[in-house]
Amino acid sequence: MRIKEINIKKYGPIENKVYKLGNFTLFYGPNESGKTMMVDAILRLLIGKKKGNSSIYKDIKGIDRVSEDPAGFVLIDKNGEEVTISSGEFAKTFKIQPDELRGILIIRNSDLTITENESSVYSQVADKLVSTDINKIKVIRERISDRAVTTDRGEYKNQEGKKYKDKYNVANLLVEEIEKLTSTLKEKKYDTMEIEMSELLEEQKQIEDTIKKVKLLKKKELVKDCKKLLEDLKRIEKELSTVEIYSENDLENISVRESKIENTKKQLEGLEGEINRLREKLNNISVELRDKNYYLPEKISLNNKAESLIDEISSYKQTYIKKDVYKRRAATLKKWSYIPLVAAGIIFLIFLLLNRNLILPFLISAGLTVISIVCFAVLKNTNNYLKKEEEEKNKILSEGSAIFSMGFNDIAELEYEIMKSQKQFKEFDEERKRLGFEETSHETFKNDLEKKHQELLAELSREQDLYNKTLLALKVANKEELKEKLEHKHLLDSERKKVRSILVKNLEVLTNSKLNDNEPIELLEHTIESLLSQELALLENQSDEELGSLIRLDIDELDEKNAEINQRLEKLRSAISIFQNTIHKIAAEALRYGLSECLPVDDIDNLYISDIEKLKENLLKFIKELERQKEYDEIARNILSEIEVEEKSTISRLFTESNLIKIFTDITDNRYTVQYDDKKNRPVVIDGRGRTFEPYQLSAGTYDQLYFSIRLALAEQLFGNEKAFFILDDPFIKYDKNRLKKQLEKLFELSKQGWQFVYFTAKDEVLETLENLQVPDSTNNALKDIQIYNIVDS
Numbered sequence: 204m205r206i207k208e209i210n211i212k213k214y215g216p217i218e219n220k221v222y223k224l225g226n227f228t229l230f231y232g233p234n235e236s237g238k239t240m241m242v243d244a245i246l247r248l249l250i251g252k253k254k255g256n257s258s259i260y261k262d263i264k265g266i267d268r269v270s271e272d273p274a275g276f277v278l279i280d281k282n283g284e285e286v287t288i289s290s291g292e293f294a295k296t297f298k299i300q301p302d303e304l305r306g307i308l309i310i311r312n313s314d315l316t317i318t319e320n321e322s323s324v325y326s327q328v329a330d331k332l333v334s335t336d337i338n339k340i341k342v343i344r345e346r347i348s349d350r351a352v353t354t355d356r357g358e359y360k361n362q363e364g365k366k367y368k369d370k371y372n373v374a375n376l377l378v379e380e381i382e383k384l385t386s387t388l389k390e391k392k393y394d395t396m397e398i399e400m401s402e403l404l405e406e407q408k409q410i411e412d413t414i415k416k417v418k419l420l421k422k423k424e425l426v427k428d429c430k431k432l433l434e435d436l437k438r439i440e441k442e443l444s445t446v447e448i449y450s451e452n453d454l455e456n457i458s459v460r461e462s463k464i465e466n467t468k469k470q471l472e473g474l475e476g477e478i479n480r481l482r483e484k485l486n487n488i489s490v491e492l493r494d495k496n497y498y499l500p501e502k503i504s505l506n507n508k509a510e511s512l513i514d515e516i517s518s519y520k521q522t523y524i525k526k527d528v529y530k531r532r533a534a535t536l537k538k539w540s541y542i543p544l545v546a547a548g549i550i551f552l553i554f555l556l557l558n559r560n561l562i563l564p565f566l567i568s569a570g571l572t573v574i575s576i577v578c579f580a581v582l583k584n585t586n587n588y589l590k591k592e593e594e595e596k597n598k599i600l601s602e603g604s605a606i607f608s609m610g611f612n613d614i615a616e617l618e619y620e621i622m623k624s625q626k627q628f629k630e631f632d633e634e635r636k637r638l639g640f641e642e643t644s645h646e647t648f649k650n651d652l653e654k655k656h657q658e659l660l661a662e663l664s665r666e667q668d669l670y671n672k673t674l675l676a677l678k679v680a681n682k683e684e685l686k687e688k689l690e691h692k693h694l695l696d697s698e699r700k701k702v703r704s705i706l707v708k709n710l711e712v713l714t715n716s717k718l719n720d721n722e723p724i725e726l727l728e729h730t731i732e733s734l735l736s737q738e739l740a741l742l743e744n745q746s747d748e749e750l751g752s753l754i755r756l757d758i759d760e761l762d763e764k765n766a767e768i769n770q771r772l773e774k775l776r777s778a779i780s781i782f783q784n785t786i787h788k789i790a791a792e793a794l795r796y797g798l799s800e801c802l803p804v805d806d807i808d809n810l811y812i813s814d815i816e817k818l819k820e821n822l823l824k825f826i827k828e829l830e831r832q833k834e835y836d837e838i839a840r841n842i843l844s845e846i847e848v849e850e851k852s853t854i855s856r857l858f859t860e861s862n863l864i865k866i867f868t869d870i871t872d873n874r875y876t877v878q879y880d881d882k883k884n885r886p887v888v889i890d891g892r893g894r895t896f897e898p899y900q901l902s903a904g905t906y907d908q909l910y911f912s913i914r915l916a917l918a919e920q921l922f923g924n925e926k927a928f929f930i931l932d933d934p935f936i937k938y939d940k941n942r943l944k945k946q947l948e949k950l951f952e953l954s955k956q957g958w959q960f961v962y963f964t965a966k967d968e969v970l971e972t973l974e975n976l977q978v979p980d981s982t983n984n985a986l987k988d989i990q991i992y993n994i995v996d997s
């Protein structure tokens with residue numbers, strides 16, 4: 204059985220990889236180049252990743268690094284027949300357990316350990332060699348041990364939920380106690396006490412029945428009274444039903460409505476007076492406002508004219524703002540205009556009289572004359588300005604006189620009159636506006652009052668309607684009639700309470716139970732009928748003679764006799780209770796230790812001699828059954844022990860008869876041999892001096908050599924003459940160079956014998972060693988001894 208081809212179409216980053224495998228195929232590449240991912244893909248193609256195989260993967264780190272299953276297949280040659288494995292069907296196809304494949308043929312992450320359950324793998328191989336099912340026998344042994352009543356040492360178990368030891372010991376002790384108690388009970392005549400108690404209880408029952416019948420006779424009269432009271436109560440209830448509709452709330456409601464109607468009428472009366480006063484006031488305001496509006500156009504015209512006149516006065520003042528200066532100037536010029544002219548004439552005359560040269564005086568006179576002419580010209584201009592000013596003023600004063608129908612001496616008087624007029628107009632307009640606002644406000648208020656008046660009228664109508672409907676519904680003419688109805692109702696209600704109270708008290712005496720004063724009349728009637736039909740019915744079977752005898756009996760004497768019987772019963776109960784407590788303790792002890800199936804009854808508070816004897820019988824059966832089960836457990840264990848001895852001897856032969864396990868002795872230069880320790884269920888190593896070592900006591904390299912040799916030996920035994928493949932993920936990483944070379948040479952030698960090795964490594968030493976071992980292929984036709992793939996290149 205060898206792998207011919209590995210075809211991985213898709214697994215994580217690996218895509219479309221096809222590898223043809225020889226007897227020794229090396230996959231070489233540095234770390235993180237994808238070797239481990241390749242091994243994961245091959246393992247999942249062979250075994251699958253199903254729930255049932257989860258234990259195969261629990262020690263493989265990173266097997267779940269890719270969530271999906273690989274797409275591809277592994278092509279396997281089995282005796283010339285090609286088998287394609289793609290979905291984990293290898294184990295089923297080749298009839299090999301998944302943990303055998305993982306523990307023998309596949310080495311992951313440099314871990315050469317068989318698996319966690321190492322002895323299980325040895326047993327599985329042994330099973331196939333001797334055609335037995337050792338692992339199933341072990342399961343049977345575990346089940347027998349789990350169900351057994353004794354431990355492996357033959358002692359009764361005392362584990363959680365399986366207290367066989369305690370039950371067995373307690374059962375024996377309880378049997379002894381029951382035997383002692385039974386003997387004591389017979390000595391104390393316990394059975395006689397029970398008979399006496401039974402007779403007394405019967406006598407007590409007869410007396411209590413007699414007392415009951417006597418009391419029933421006396422109750423009979425009381426029941427008759429109750430029936431009479433019930434009839435009275437029904438009559439009152441019937442009469443009450445005619446006035447039941449009347450209530451204090453109705454009276455209060457009618458009173459409230461009368462009060463509301465009266466208050467609404469008063470509100471209407473006050474509101475109407477206020478509306479009339481408001482209407483009169485509104486009329487006065489309207490008359491006064493109408494007068495104001497009549498004179499408003501005249502007032503507005505006068506005010507507009509005054510406003511226009513103000514503009515003229517303002518323009519006049521702006522234009523003739525310097526009139527006083529011009530007046531002073533005119534006065535001055537008028538005074539001095541002739542002086543230069545007179546002076547020029549005098550100077551010219553003087554010079555003429557003196558017969559002097561007249562040129563100079565002429566020039567002076569001419570200059571003075573020019574000055575005088577200039578003064579006259581300025582004076583004329585000033586007079587013209589003052590004339591225009593006077594004309595403009597007169598015009599304004601004339602317009603003011605026309606507007607105000609009065610004369611004015613100057614502009615100041617006119618301005619005063621204009622201001623007075625404006626003030627009057629403003630006061631007039633403000634008064635007009637005030638009257639208008641007051642009219643609107645009063646009109647709105649009047650409308651609100653009128654609306655409220657309508658609402659009150661509607662409310663009054665509604666209240667009167669409701670008042671009339673209430674009287675109509677109550678079928679009364681007025682409030683006084685309703686008061687009379689209510690008084691009558693109160694009297695009936697008081698009478699009903701009195702009758703009901705007496706009836707309820709009588710029924711409480713009759714029924715000896717608490718009743719509610721407000722119990723429905725139907726329930727009270729039913730109670731009376733029940734008393735007649737049930738309790739008093741007992742008297743119907745009595746003859747008149749018997750009833751006469753009963754009525755003559757004294758209840759006090761009967762009670763006294765009953766008390767005497769109770770005293771005697773109490774003494775018997777006290778004596779019996781001592782034994783009952785002992786019986787109860789025995790039963791409670793049986794319950795406490797899980798022996799409830801031995802109890803004859805469920806109620807352990809009332810047990811008799813017959814019950815305790817039955818308990819003893821059941822306990823003895825239980826003890827006998829445990830002892831018989833103990834014998835069966837011992838027989839089963841002896842049979843399984845014999846099978847186990849045979850099993851261990853079979854596994855030992857795996858290590859003594861295998862040629863391949865001797866590789867370990869060769870690799871270690873004959874320093875160590877391997878044996879199987881039957882007691883520890885694992886291999887041990889013996890050195891040349893006869894000393895025994897556990898595998899974990901060996902060096903890391905020797906440890907790996909040991910387990911690789913064991914894997915080879917197991918495969919040899921498992922597959923017999925047929926050779927198998929090994930998938931090795933850097934298995935000898937802990938070896939030194941010499942040991943590695945030696946191991947690889949052994950593998951190469953085994954590959955030539957037909958064993959197939961698929962070797963994954965990152966170590967250059969492995970590549971170099973295998974290249975040196977490979978026989979050169981001179982013909983290029985023969986298959987190479989060692990097939991080498993570089994993971995990176997591929």
